[in-house]
Amino acid sequence: MEILILLDSGALAALADGVYLLPVCSPSRTLLEVRDLSVSYATRGGTRVILEALNCEVHSGEVVGLQGRSGCGKTSAALAILGLLPYGAIARGEVLFRGNDLLKLKESELRKIRGREASIIYQEPALALSPVMRVGDQIAKVLRAHSALDWQGCQQQARQVLNQVKLGADRHYRAYPHELSGGECHRVVLAQALICRPALVIADEPTTGLDVSLKNEILDLIAILRRETGAAFLVISHDRAVTDRLADRTISLPFSNGNETGMSISVPAAAKQGFSPPQATPLIAVRNLSKCYQPRGLFQTRSASKQALHSVNLSIPRGSLTALVGPSASGKSTLARCMALLEEADAGEIVFEDKNLLCLPLQQLRAFRPRLQYVSQDPAAALNPRMSAAEVIAEPLVIQNRSSRSDRRRRAELLMEQTGLDPSFADRSCHEFSGGQKQRLVIARALVLEPSLLIFDESLSGLDPQTQEEILGLLLSLRRKLGITQLLISHDMELVSKVAERVLIMRAGNIVEEHEAAEICNMNARATEHFVDAQTRQSLALSEVK
Template structure:
């Protein structure tokens, strides 16, 4: 009988908190067989990453305690001394972390960082290590590998940095690869590439994979078997197709129900709330459609021929050598009660449009009409009136909330700055808004670090509502959240839209969420809109190759797709940098259905899947 590569028996991991040991992972048992992929799935705080760090022996010895058995190819890891563990790490087992920029050393070129693993574990000469590093970079499909050895981490895109991490992890041909949320922060197309890459390399190298994620769509595409974790316990284990076909635990049903599925909106004319499943009982809530109508006669925001560029300077005199054409000739209207989604990969200009509208970034030309006034021509003294009309929710609520201010102070600040009332009025307003976003007014005395990610995002939404705006720009506001928290925040946004008649400019790269929340969708590529139209028309009949590429990359929660490989280009997204004097071509659009426009384009091959 074949022995497992990794065998975990009754693993319990505890941390020292206020002088007492508190267990965060309890009695976990699982085996990973040769060539097999086992997924550990659960939300933040379920114990997934602690399990992987326990296996790697990376938890601090002074404040953590690991009991039970962890055997790698028959060797017991629990209690093994640090020197022996270090020999196994990178050699017999390797790990890919969620955020490659925090795992790669920013002051060393990537070639040196990969070579270090080879010279440490395999006793290769410098020349041999260099040749092997080039081979590894080519293996993970990094173009012009030999010329990029001297490049630093910041010179790579997020997807390419993750590929470098995979190359480093594979350097010594480990028997076990632990992938801890390796695609969570990536665009859907880059995520698709990384998932396919891991599957392909697994077949070529015959290694076993322990894949950690909260996304059941990703689980369906990669895992042979699945372990579902909830609050430190393994609540369900089995073959992936069996878990998807018949969930025995209510938490598994809740995780699956929270995954937005492409095509779930077929036949739905308006945005639809998620039917949240109770994690304790498994009972599903209703999927309620948006009731408030869109007033197509009242544009609350009009953007006309917006152009935003960032100069690039160089040489001794700091002369202009080119420009990043971040937004190029973009026009659209946003109507009262409407959600218009801007979608595309990182670097396509979505967030720059939002920042240009708010004048957090100054555009070169174009008009931003709010209430008939051009926001671009307003003197800075009048910008407060613009920001009463339009508010922004950012992707990372922890970075946008002041860690030294209580939530009460954070919510009261805009109210007082705009002179909307007294401090007691501000306090009442803050309490009412906390209730509106589903939080208790008792939490107002807390600081941001005392909340979960989903709660912090709700607070950011409450702060955006303080000034009673007509438009909210939601910039990747649910991208970093667990699937069930994401569903709750989307439902909250739709509830507020129903009650308050809000208009949303919803910026996202997640096509499945966009399909759920949108009235209309605009697809962006290299700073330009390539396709725009009603959500139902665009999703049913995508015309531009880039739109089809985005849709094909969305993970589908169907285990039957596990052997499917997407035909996705491995190139990095093309650069929006243009030389001095560059004149962008005049674009023309054709109407394929009422309100559904697609750019007429001779360069479709450059974005084709």
């Protein structure tokens, strides 16, 4: 006779002849069952259905992928499962977690489950982490809320889980979110989700905004943590390669045009043809620009400082579309923010229309700021969820004290139409839009002041391929119709080569290569080798074997 003993985690092991240890995290046990889950939002124009009749199961220890393009309801499904939908959203159906219907539980009962038994990794780490608390304490605070450990014990456990996600140094525990890179912030929210050793982790776009190297590091880490903790993962992504690599099985959500605008702009086959050549005169030139971030605090050492930019030089011709490509932490965003006057450079010049902006007094500088618009890589963090789409777009006009209220409204609706959004959505709250729609909103807001230069900082990184094509088509349309000069920052060489006339490659705070349009296609393979190191290529090879 065989005897089976259930364990909380671990693999099947033999104690003696006929006696086996069976892990609780076993594919034979259903952990989560979703039945006919539908999510809708109550709007001024009626009820809008985002997700309809989702059915799926997640077994203990299993990784299930949830894949679909922007606007299909992936994030709404994740939030509905844990009862985290925003005000005005309605969830119907059943969400059975260990036999209990989460949709019928009271908020006080849900709090006992969220974080301890089931947790979520949010799509935007910048929004999930408090900017005024050290990240180690934020992780310990989750454990403190769900255990009887004292604060010192919670801090010790937080350090251990940070070590599990390869952030074992004391500086990582004591850092604030803005002091960490994008990849490190992704690891922190992963540690926060795992601190209580939950049975289920919902990972919503865990690799968004990361370059190829960091993306593979995060995917490898999730696979390792799955083996070590025995947790089940529901991995949500628009990238089929992510779900194919991690998931035991994948559920594809259908896309409904009712969730988007029905208006799309795609990249034409001859994207770079049909444009007038850019003028030789540069609109903006950067000369010997340097930026160093100094640590704060009484006991910080000089060695802890980080030199982000090293005497950078570049010029952008008027009317051109220039791409800046490089791996994470190469200084791309720092350069973009300095050019947009959102960061103060330590040395050098930023010459815009023959004037060095860094030498101008504040009063004169205010006249130039509206003409240099920056589109951040995280649209959700850049939008006020309490505002409607029309209010968000018109906000810069309010700040600049321009136009009447009715004129601002007309201008907002016109820009929504120009950026591929339906003007009838003008009164919707920002949180009701999908990722692709939010990106269009921030582009519309950047256009409302009629800028001369638009800087897009990784603005395409978190979007599915179809939406990326639509946004690229929008950039070409803006250039053709309005003649706006654009700087497109990305870590994806193949993507920017579709539209850029010139590509600058940045590494370690320096621009190290420059290529014209005719050379771009021939250099894609070589540039990719720069960004993907030997270890990453090995990981990719292993995933292909899987």
